[in-house]
Amino acid sequence: MRPAVRHRVGVRLGSSYAAVILLLGLSWLAGTVANSEVQASYRDTVVKRYELAAQILVIRKAMLDQATSFRAYFTVGIPQLLVPYHAGRRAMPAAFTTARKLAGDPVDRRLLDLMLRGARTWEQWVDRDLRIWTAGQRAQINTAGVEVTDKRLFDRFRAASDDVLRQVQRERQSGLNSDRSIFNQANLILGAIGLSAILVVVLLGWLLTRSILRPLEDLQDAAAQIRGGHLDTPVPHEGHDEIAQLASNMDAMRGHLAAQRRVADLLASTLELDKIYPELAAELRGLVPFDRASVSILTKDGTELLTAYAEGAGTDEFMIGSLRPLDDSIFSRSVHTGEPVLIGDTTGLQVEGKALAPAGIRSVVMMPLRTKARMWGSLNLGSSRPQAFDQGSVSTLATLVQPLANALENAELYREIAVANKELERVSRLKSEFLANMSHELRTPLNAIIGFSEVLQDSTFGSLNDRQKRYVGNVLESGRHLLVLVNDILDISKVEAGYMxxxxxxxxxxxxxxxxxxxxxxxxxxxxxxxxxxxxxxxxxxxxxxxxxxxxxxxxxxxxxxxxxxxxxxxxxxxxxxxxxxxxxxxxxxxxxxxxxxxxxxxxxxxxxxxxxxxxxxxxxxxxxxxxxxxxxxxxxxxxxxxxxxxxxxxxxxxEQAEPVSGTRGDVLVVEDDPAARELLGVYLTSAGYGVQWAGRVAEVLPRALEIQPVAITLDLSLADEMGWPALEQLKAHPQTRAIPVVIISILDEQQLGFALGAGAYLSKPVARQELLDVLERLVGGKSLTSDQLIRVLAVDDQPEALELIALALEGTRYRLMRATNGTVALELLATQNPDLLIVDLMMEPVSGFEVIEAAVADPKTRHIPIVVWTAKDLSAEDILRLSGSVAARISKMDFAVSGKEALLRELERVVAKAPREASADVG
Incomplete structure (x- = not known):
């Protein structure tokens, strides 16, 4: 117990015992000594317990900083994120030394040793992984194993620190119980001496309880609140004695920690620091009062300081964004030296003092904003009072400017990453454009080389001599070899870019x-x-x-x-x-x-x-x-x-392979998850001679359709927890299922979207039997073009040699070719000639093949015409979606170059066989 406390208690006890009979003096003195020893022991124990608990919290915060920094670095890989890790690492030895000094009890020291062992085990494990990581051997690190080991070792440390805190709490409670026991024994002794002594001791106990125990219990509750992270609850500190001073200091510490957390939260809330500087200044003013504040940022070339923020005396809106050179003046010293600059009175400065005089600034403190990577600038505070700042101010600001420096660094890193990402997006876009252009520009002439070489080799227009045949064969073989090489290079590029x-x-x-x-x-x-x-x-x-x-x-x-x-x-x-x-x-x-x-x-x-x-x-x-x-x-x-x-x-x-059940008129795939609806549709279809196959989920539809190749598909849009639209899109995107008619049967009113995605009909529930059968008859039972009918084909391509190859392929067949050398001509011919089949190249200008297809599908007079896409372009997902439901087939010019005209004729025959009767209405 401090002397001032002993004196105050002695005076209080002396005044109380003045009224007591002289014969009770010795007993009174004995009681006083006993009570004084209780107080001294209790206060010493409580203070040390609080200090030890506070030190344990410091250690835990240092370890938490290390763990958070390490995990962030391990996730992102940015070395600057390890700054808090190294700071926490440096703080650990001194913190443990202080804790051991405060731990007088052997149990405390043993628990501290366990806690230290857990911390060192975790740090040694982190050091090993960091060495592997920084050595560029990341493949040796098992990511999942790192996370498990990190959590296990850190939990071991946290458990050890919790044991220390619980031991501190037990010792504090044990001391309280022991001292109260002694106090009660003293009261009993004095009570045995006499009634008057008992009254005095009772009164003294009441006074002591009120003046000492209650504030200490309040401190205990406040410490528990702080330990639990509740930093917004003030610590009560009434009075002027040492306990009140201790409470005042604890409250100041709480306020400081709360401010630190608010500043950290504020800086973490955004990377646009310009928006939070006013709030940051308000937090600083609550800790270190000032009249003027500014943030100076060092330019990248290190020659100038940019005023990023300014407020208070002598500032105006034009000050923000201004530049001043990094010179030898006092204003640049903290940036030059990396140390705080404290000036108690600026009147002694000839140049700088005159500059600050108009604003009435008499004292300044400038704190460097520095991270391990670089110097970022300084935080500058000014006051109209001389000696307004001291070393305490510097210490307070030091804990707050570091998060600001880190935030400046993170903001810069984010800007650099954003620029890099933008550049990567640009490069990715250019790569995609390059692949598309290369696909078209290289494959189109190769298609012509290979195609015309085959025509010459087949002696279509006359015989060749042996040398000519050999030369043509060499050209054909070299063209095919080059085509394989081009395709391989483009395919490798697409796989690597994720476009395959x-x-x-x-x-x-x-x-x-x-x-x-x-x-x-x-x-x-x-x-x-x-x-x-x-x-x-x-x-x-x-x-x-x-x-x-x-x-x-x-x-x-x-x-x-x-x-x-x-x-x-x-x-x-x-x-x-x-x-x-x-x-x-x-x-x-x-x-x-x-x-x-x-x-x-x-x-x-x-x-x-x-x-x-x-x-x-x-x-x-x-x-x-x-x-x-x-x-x-x-x-x-x-x-x-x-x-x-x-x-x-x-x-x-x-x-997996499913067992089909066929009907006399072909199978209908019914996509329906409601048992009653499935049974009813099954009755309707089987009574009309159709076989019925079932699917209840979107994921089953395309595989089942590919497997059984039904004559039609009925699709319910509301399937359990999913919609049926993806199934329709997949069916119309796949070359082997896009020609299968799809009848939507649903309670939803989405006819426009259904037809846009390629549905052949849209029926609302409940559907009538005859209504369903009439629709199937129209879609499935229509007459196809017969094998002896002439088919008029309109081919659209802006490469004349490509049109010539199509003409040669169709020569001698039942197909009669009309040529369109661009999209504009194709639209004119569509409007006047009404062909039976449309072959379209996609890569044309100024009217693309996509536009020709969209115009043909939009016109009621031409929407029935089957469309075959003929292109060297590798279709993207967007291209396929754009064409979904509009085209009957896609033919690659490369397939034509490799397989010859048979590939084109085979696909045209397949399309014609499935063409609806409208396509043949005018044939013959």
Missing amino acids: ELHREILDVKALLAEVTERIVSLANNKQITLQIEDRSESPLIDADRARFMQILLNLLSNAIKFTSPGGTVSVSYEVHSQFVAITVKDTGIGIPENDQARIFDEFEQVDSSLGRTQEGTGLGLALTKRLVELHGGTISVQSAQGEGSIFTVTVPRA
């Missing part, structure tokens, strides 16, 4: 392998290589993009043939597992050394990359194959040894 889209359908693996081997058998025969395909009775299904999966198989087979010597063997087999299908391509070729097997799937990598290698190629085929397999959710692997051939294995997920 798969048009999935249910495929039969056995049929697929038979088709691909048929296409590749001539290549094997030319090299006298035996091509074998395993014949299995089992025929598994996969959900894949037909063209892309054929590309995977063709790449693997052509590679196997290329690297196998004449007389060798290439075989294809498959194995069916519960969840996937494994397709294997095996050859007896030259094999791949083990140390080269990892890099053959990289772009432009070949085992033999020398100029004298015997096999041609760019090293793109396997790289593209791997990426296409992964897009399908599968894997690719290789087993090989040099001189012993290679085995490539592709695994892809299986698709």
Whole structure:
């Protein structure tokens, strides 16, 4: 107990015992001493417990700063985010030393040691991961494991600190109980001496309880509030004794912590600091009163200071945004030195004092705004009173300017990231435009080269001599080789950019392998290589993009043939597992050394990359194959040894096969989740001779339609917790289902949207039997164009050679061609000629193919005409959505270049076979 407290208690007790009989003096003195010792012990214990508890909170805050900073850095990877981590790390040793000094009890020290051990364990673990991270070895870090370990170790530290705080609380309560017991014993002793002594002691106890215990209990409650993070509750501090002073200091600390939190919250609320400077200044004024405040920001070149904010005496609206040089004046000193500048009286400064005199500023304090990365500027406060600021002011401001400096750094980083993101978006857009232009500009002339070479090779316009045939064959082979190279490069670019889209359908693996081997058998025969395909009775299904999966198989087979010597063997087999299908391509070729097997799937990598290698190629085929397999959710692997051939294995997920139930007039796929409605529609359809298949969810519709190829589909828009629109969009986007009529049967009034997305009819529930059957008769039962009718085809392309290739392909068939060299001519011919079929190139100017299609669909006179898209453009998701429900087929010019006119004629026949009767109304 401090001497001043002892004196005050002694005077109080002396005045109380003046009325007591002299004979009771010794007893009174004994009681006084006992009570004094109780007070001294209790006060000393309470103060130390509070100080120890406060120190534990400091340690926990330092650890929390470290953890928050580390997690933010680990998530974002910005080194500046580690500044709070290092600050907390530096504060830990001194904090633990102070805590140990305050912990006199062995139990306290043991718990502190456990707490220190937990902190060090966490810090050592973080140091290890930071070293790995900063060394650029991030792949060695298991992200999920880091999060689990971080939480486990930090929880161990937090539990240890909670144990210390609970021990402090127990000791404080134990001391309170012990001292009260002593106090009660003293009261009993004095009570035994006499009634008067008892009255005096009771009175003294009441006074002591009121003047000491109640304030201490109030302090205890306030400390609990602070510990719980409730910083807005003031600490009561009435009176002028030491307890009141302690309470006042605690309240000041609480206010300071609350201000720190408000400042931190304020700075974290936005990256536009200009908007919060006034609120920040108001918070500062509550802690360090001032008459003038400004924030100076150092320019990037480090030569000038920009006034980002100013308020108070001597400031005006023109001051904000002004620049002044970074010179040797007092105003630049804190930025130069990185240390606070405190001037108690500016009248002694000749130059700066005169500058501040008009505003009445007599004292200033300037705090540097600095982070580990750089100096950002300074926070400047001025007052009209001399000596208005002291070291206490500097200490208070020091804890508040650091969050401001961090916020300035974060705002700058955000601006840099925003600029970088904008640039990345621009580059991504340019890449997309480049891919689209390259796709069109490279493939279009290649299409002409290959197409006309085939025409010459077929001797369509006269025979060629042997040399001419050889030269034409060389041109054709080189064109096809260049086309494969261009396609591979563009496909690799699309996969890397995330633009590759798969048009999935249910495929039969056995049929697929038979088709691909048929296409590749001539290549094997030319090299006298035996091509074998395993014949299995089992025929598994996969959900894949037909063209892309054929590309995977063709790449693997052509590679196997290329690297196998004449007389060798290439075989294809498959194995069916519960969840996937494994397709294997095996050859007896030259094999791949083990140390080269990892890099053959990289772009432009070949085992033999020398100029004298015997096999041609760019090293793109396997790289593209791997990426296409992964897009399908599968894997690719290789087993090989040099001189012993290679085995490539592709695994892809299986698709389930359903059992169809057919009717005499074809199957109708009913998409409905209500059992009663399903039963009623089933009765309607089966009574009219249709077979019925069911689907109850959007995800089931396209696979079922691909599997059973129904003559029509009925679609309810309200399916359980989902709408049916996505199913309609998928059906009209897929080349194998877009021609299937879709009848919407719904309680929703969305006819306009339904027709816009490609629905053939829209019926409202409840639907009548005859109404449904009439619609199906109109959509399904209409007469198609017969095989002996002449078909008038309008082809639109701004490349004359492309139109010439179409003409050559249609020559000698039942198709009669009308040519339009641009979109404007096409629209004129549509209005006057009413063709049976429309072939449209998309990439035209000034009227694009999209505009031609939209005009044809919008006109009631032409909307019935089937439209075939003929383009070298790789369609994006937006393009497909734009065309959804409008076109009957899409033909790639590259397919035409590779497969010849048969691909075009085959697709035209398919479209004509499904054409509604309106398309043939005027034919013949």
